[in-house]
Amino acid sequence: MTTQSKTDDSIPAFPPPRSAVCPFAPSPELTALADHGPVTRVRSWGGSTPWAVTGHAEQKELLADPRLSADFAAPNFPSPIDPRYSHGGATDLSFVGMDDPEHLRLRRMISGAFTIKRVEVMRPAVQRITDDFIDRMLAGPNPADLVQCLALPLPSLVISEMLGVPYEDHEFFQRNSKVLVSATATGEERGAAHTALADYLHDLVAQKTAEPGDDLISKLGAQVRSGELTAREAATMGVLLLLGGHETTANMISLGTLTLLQHPEQLEMIRDAEDPQVVVNAVEELLRYLSIVHLGRRRTALEDIEIAGYTIPAGDGVILLGELANRDPEVFAEPDRLDITRNARRHQAFGGGTHHCVGQPLARLELQVVYPTLFRRIPTLRAAVPLQDVKFKYDAVIYGLHELPVTW
Numbered sequence: 001m002t003t004q005s006k007t008d009d010s011i012p013a014f015p016p017p018r019s020a021v022c023p024f025a026p027s028p029e030l031t032a033l034a035d036h037g038p039v040t041r042v043r044s045w046g047g048s049t050p051w052a053v054t055g056h057a058e059q060k061e062l063l064a065d066p067r068l069s070a071d072f073a074a075p076n077f078p079s080p081i082d083p084r085y086s087h088g089g090a091t092d093l094s095f096v097g098m099d100d101p102e103h104l105r106l107r108r109m110i111s112g113a114f115t116i117k118r119v120e121v122m123r124p125a126v127q128r129i130t131d132d133f134i135d136r137m138l139a140g141p142n143p144a145d146l147v148q149c150l151a152l153p154l155p156s157l158v159i160s161e162m163l164g165v166p167y168e169d170h171e172f173f174q175r176n177s178k179v180l181v182s183a184t185a186t187g188e189e190r191g192a193a194h195t196a197l198a199d200y201l202h203d204l205v206a207q208k209t210a211e212p213g214d215d216l217i218s219k220l221g222a223q224v225r226s227g228e229l230t231a232r233e234a235a236t237m238g239v240l241l242l243l244g245g246h247e248t249t250a251n252m253i254s255l256g257t258l259t260l261l262q263h264p265e266q267l268e269m270i271r272d273a274e275d276p277q278v279v280v281n282a283v284e285e286l287l288r289y290l291s292i293v294h295l296g297r298r299r300t301a302l303e304d305i306e307i308a309g310y311t312i313p314a315g316d317g318v319i320l321l322g323e324l325a326n327r328d329p330e331v332f333a334e335p336d337r338l339d340i341t342r343n344a345r346r347h348q349a350f351g352g353g354t355h356h357c358v359g360q361p362l363a364r365l366e367l368q369v370v371y372p373t374l375f376r377r378i379p380t381l382r383a384a385v386p387l388q389d390v391k392f393k394y395d396a397v398i399y400g401l402h403e404l405p406v407t408w
Contacts, residue, residue, distance in 0.1 A: 011041050011043040011049055012032070012033060012036070012040070012043065013043050014042035014043060014044050014052060014319070015030070015044075015294075015295055015296075016029030016030050017029075017394065018392070018394050020388070023387075023390075023392050024255075024259055024262075024290060025327075025336060026291075026323045030321070030324065031327070033052055033054050033324065034054040034055070034324055036054075037054075037055075037309075038053065038055025038057070038058045038308045039053050039054070039055070039058060039309075039310045039312070040052055042319070044078055044317075044319075045078075045079065048078065048317065050316060050317030050318060050319050051310075051312050051316060051317065051318045051319065052296070052319045052321055053307075053319065053320045054325070055324075055330075056326075056330065056331045056346070056348070057330070057331075058307055059321075059352070060352055061307065062299070062318065062320060063348075063352035063355070064353040064354075065305065065353070066100070067301060067302045067303045067305055068299035068301060069099050069299060069300045069301075069302050070096070070097060070099055070103070070299055070355055071097060071098060071099055071300065072097035073097075074300040075300070075315065076315055077298060077299075077317060078298045078299075078317030078318070079298070080183075080295040080296070080298055080397050094106060094233070094239070095237070095240075096240060096355070103354065103355070106229075106233065106237060107354075107358060109219075109220070109223055109228070109229065109237070110216065110219075110241065110358065111358050113216050113219075114358050114361055114362055115361065116361045119361040119362050119365050120365065122162075122362070122365065125161070126366055127369050127373065129158060130150075130154060130374075131373065131377070133149065133150045134150065134373065134374065134377050134378070136149065137149040137150060138378070142407055143405045143406060143407040144405070144406060145403045145404060145405055145406075146254055146257060146404040146405075146406045147250070147254050147401055147402070148403070150370070150374070151250045151251075151254035151401075151404070152246070152254075153170070154249075154250075154253065154370060155246040155249035155250050155253070155366055156170045156173075156174060156246040156250070158245070158246075159241065159246050160242075161215075162216055162245070162362075163215055163216045163241055163242060164204075164208060164213055164215025164216065164218055165204065165238075165242060169200070172200070173197060173200070173242055173246075174246070176193040176194075176196050176197050177193075177197070177243050177246070178247075179193035180194060181247055181398045183395055183396055184395050194239070197239045197242070198232075198239055199235075201217075201234075201235040201238035201239055202231060202232070202234075202235040204217055205220055205224060205234045205238060208220075209221035209222070209225055217234075220237060220238065241359070244357070244359055248292060248293075248398055249362075249366050249367070251398055251399065251400025251401065252290065252292060252363070252400070253367065253371075254400055254401040254404045255399070255400045255401055256290065256367065256371065257371070257374065258387075258390065259286065259290065260286075260371070260375075261383055262387070266338060267375055269282070269340060269341075270340065270371055270375060271375035271376055271379065273372065276368075279368050279371065279372050280368060281340055281341065281342070281343070282340035282371065283367045283371070284343075284344040284345050284347065285338065285339060285340045286338075286367070287344070287349035287350075287367075288327075288332065288347035288349060289326070289338050289344075290399075291323035291326050291327075291347075291349055292349075292398055292399040293322055293323070293349070293351075293397075293399075294396065294397050294398060296320055296321045297319070297322065297351055298317065298319055298320075299317070299318040300316070300317055301313065301314050301315060301316050302314060325347075325348045326348060326349065332344065332346075378408045380408045381406055381407075381408050382406065382407060383404070383405065383407075384405035385405050390403075390404060
């Protein structure tokens with residue numbers, strides 16, 4: 001086994017910028033990391049040299065390995081944000097940054113609400129919400145910004161109703177969420193945004209504890225009342241659910257729509273599909289192809305770990321690059337080609353192991369509803385600006401679009 005000793009000059013810099021030449025794919029510099037092998041050192045913030053894992057099989061194995069810690073506070077944890085920008089409590093996102101058994105204890109308190117069976121019951125409501133927003137878009141100005149008219153408000157309203165968060169506060173939580181996923185906001189800005197959201201959820205949990213309703217925040221309030229959760233734990237869990245419940249799906253809706261507009265023959269297959277499995281497969285392929293988690297999943301090795309002929313020493317940082325796993329030619333034939341007819345379910349868009357995304361059934365449902373509905377309701381939908389003028393989120397840790405002008 002080797003620990004891959006290299007000089008600083010020979011270690012690739014990370015993260016490389018996305019390429020405007022092909023904004024739907026990882027940059028050539030990032031893709032080139034795979035040429036070093038499925039596991040390689042990279043040079044990250046402040047000169048640190050964590051391990052980048054590029055291979056699909058290696059990532060699947062490591063995501064399930066309890067010897068990798070997700071604890072944000074662990075020494076040498078490879079922050080997804082330049083440390084100059086990451087202080088101020090902005091990484092306090094409940095169980096995402098914890099290890100078992102504490103991670104599992106908190107996760108179990110909300111995971112029941114996101115089972116496939118329970119989420120599927122929401123399909124008619126998600127369909128109604130989607131149609132309502134499309135109605136408003138059609139009644140408004142043309143061209144329109146799809147991000148503001150549909151992609152952002154749809155998941156925001158869905159998660160608000162699920163949590164019991166008043167939707168009239170959506171501008172407040174969208175504004176602060178945007179700061180939290182920014183890669184360039186200052187530490188003070190990120191800290192202030194997190195504090196604002198945590199204080200908001202703390203007050204809402206207290207309100208729901210006193211006057212419970214039929215929503216997830218009320219259930220968290222009941223767990224506070226029974227002593228299973230502290231008020232702070234419930235509030236930070238609420239921040240995580242609110243942030244994760246709209247920010248990622250909103251970016252997938254807009255970025256996926258633009259991608260399909262660039263592939264009209266595949267758009268037509270979704271629009272005209274009578275078999276719902278066609279849409280299910282299309283969503284999985286878009287999740288694989290786009291991989292909106294921009295800077296990898298971060299871990300720290302608790303023990304020496306042998307993988308792919310290398311030894312990752314205890315204490316070293318590890319970055320699992322899902323966007324490269326999802327384009328691993330050993331798993332996906334012609335991985336740089338969008339093909340909604342392929343079986344893409346082995347993608348790692350939602351991570352893996354005990355830290356896989358708890359909200360993935362809801363994200364899948366929303367995407368399965370919105371894409372065919374949008375293209376059937378507006379069959380002449382097209383981008384209102386050239387691709388080179390679309391504003392991509394090169395400045396965020398969740399990749400997507402700042403805006404998408406469309407016309408019909």
